[in-house]
Amino acid sequence: MDSWKKHVRLFIPGPVEVSPEILDEMGRPMIGHRSKAYQDLHASTVEKLKKILFTENDVHLSASSATGVFEACVRNCIKKKALACVCGAFSKKWYQVAIENGKECDKIEVEWGKAIKPEMIDEKLSTGEYDSLLFVNNETSTGVASPLYEIAEVVKKYPDVVFMVDAVSSLTGMKLEVDKLGIDVCLAGTQKAFALPPGLAIFTVSEKAYKRAESVPNRGHYFDFLGFRKYGQKNQTPSTPAISQIYALNLQLERMLNEGMENRFKRHAQMAEFTRKWVIDSGFELFTEKGYESNTLTTVLNNKGIDVNELISKLVDKGMIIGNGYGELKNKTFRIAHMGDTTMDDMKELLNNMSEILEGEK
Numbered sequence: 001m002d003s004w005k006k007h008v009r010l011f012i013p014g015p016v017e018v019s020p021e022i023l024d025e026m027g028r029p030m031i032g033h034r035s036k037a038y039q040d041l042h043a044s045t046v047e048k049l050k051k052i053l054f055t056e057n058d059v060h061l062s063a064s065s066a067t068g069v070f071e072a073c074v075r076n077c078i079k080k081k082a083l084a085c086v087c088g089a090f091s092k093k094w095y096q097v098a099i100e101n102g103k104e105c106d107k108i109e110v111e112w113g114k115a116i117k118p119e120m121i122d123e124k125l126s127t128g129e130y131d132s133l134l135f136v137n138n139e140t141s142t143g144v145a146s147p148l149y150e151i152a153e154v155v156k157k158y159p160d161v162v163f164m165v166d167a168v169s170s171l172t173g174m175k176l177e178v179d180k181l182g183i184d185v186c187l188a189g190t191q192k193a194f195a196l197p198p199g200l201a202i203f204t205v206s207e208k209a210y211k212r213a214e215s216v217p218n219r220g221h222y223f224d225f226l227g228f229r230k231y232g233q234k235n236q237t238p239s240t241p242a243i244s245q246i247y248a249l250n251l252q253l254e255r256m257l258n259e260g261m262e263n264r265f266k267r268h269a270q271m272a273e274f275t276r277k278w279v280i281d282s283g284f285e286l287f288t289e290k291g292y293e294s295n296t297l298t299t300v301l302n303n304k305g306i307d308v309n310e311l312i313s314k315l316v317d318k319g320m321i322i323g324n325g326y327g328e329l330k331n332k333t334f335r336i337a338h339m340g341d342t343t344m345d346d347m348k349e350l351l352n353n354m355s356e357i358l359e360g361e362k
């Protein structure tokens with residue numbers, strides 16, 4: 001069955017292209033989730049995750065998408081009140097998840113396309129009102145990478161605050177050192193920069209976050225951090241894990257470590273730079289605030305007023321697809337993903353195709 005060879009190649013910001021080798025790995029025979037074979041797989045996967053996350057903290061595997069871990073974070077770690085940093089659709093969603101779970105949560109909100117700055121967080125946290133911080137590293141709806149390293153320095157001044165970071169669309173494409181940054185919970189789904197099929201999320205938990213969870217009632221059942229800790233000690237998960245996904249993750253982590261993480265970050269930076277140059281050379285503008293452009297996706301401002309849907313459908317005829325703008329940004333912007341296993345050659349091919357389409361339209 002060669003149908004995958006003819007499929008439309010994804011340059012949307014998730015799900016992204018998955019290598020055939022990875023898809024094959026998901027076809028392995030099943031094993032019992034309480035077996036030694038599973039424990040070995042779990043241990044090996046977690047060990048590699050610790051390397052790519054630069055952490056000694058526990059890493060857990062969740063049979064859910066990343067949004068499930070949004071819920072886990074608010075249920076386990078918000079005791080008094082949280083501060084959410086809203087700069088686009090996904091960060092807004094995390095805020096809403098907190099509210100919908102009956103938690104107290106305030107927000108800092110900036111215009112879409114702008115970044116969250118360390119001073120904004122410092123000012124809010126200095127009131128002493130907050131025990132938790134919800135921060136999205138790479139806002140996939142706008143292509144903004146807020147300055148995580150600078151923000152982490154500010155958060156360190158507030159040791160009672162549990163620092164939770166959504167790294168869904170940046171992790172493994174942009175450097176993120178969990179321990180150095182003092183991140184208490186770092187979460188990611190696997191269908192973005194990990195370049196795996198959707199359905200699996202990973203998250204780290206610090207001692208501080210476990211301690212907080214111990215003092216918070218009504219953590220729920222499925223995402224209880226203390227359940228994950230207990231089973232994690234046996235290299236298991238509290239309920240049946242997504243075993244096929246974990247096989248794929250384990251192999252993908254192996255491939256990442258073979259590439260070398262620094263090389264991987266560099267490859268993403270090169271693809272991003274190349275794409276941004278194409279944007280300017282093509283007479284478009286970048287939507288994202290200058291200096292805060294993501295290395296895993298580029299959001300293009302449609303200042304030329306092109307028909308974005310027509311561009312996308314002509315691109316599909318050539319076997320590739322990019323993303324339209326998110327929500328209200330539809331047609332006003334469009335998004336080009338350059339993450340996961342995507343290479344410079346892929347980007348050259350994509351952007352050449354786009355140039356051809358755009359020039360033909362003149």
Ligand SMILES: *Cc1c(COP(=O)(O)O)cnc(C)c1O
Binds near residue numbers: 166
């Ligand atoms: C995709 C995404 C999510 C949500 O992930 P799901 O897998 O749809 O639950 C959350 N945050 C960011 C930054 C994302 O890009």
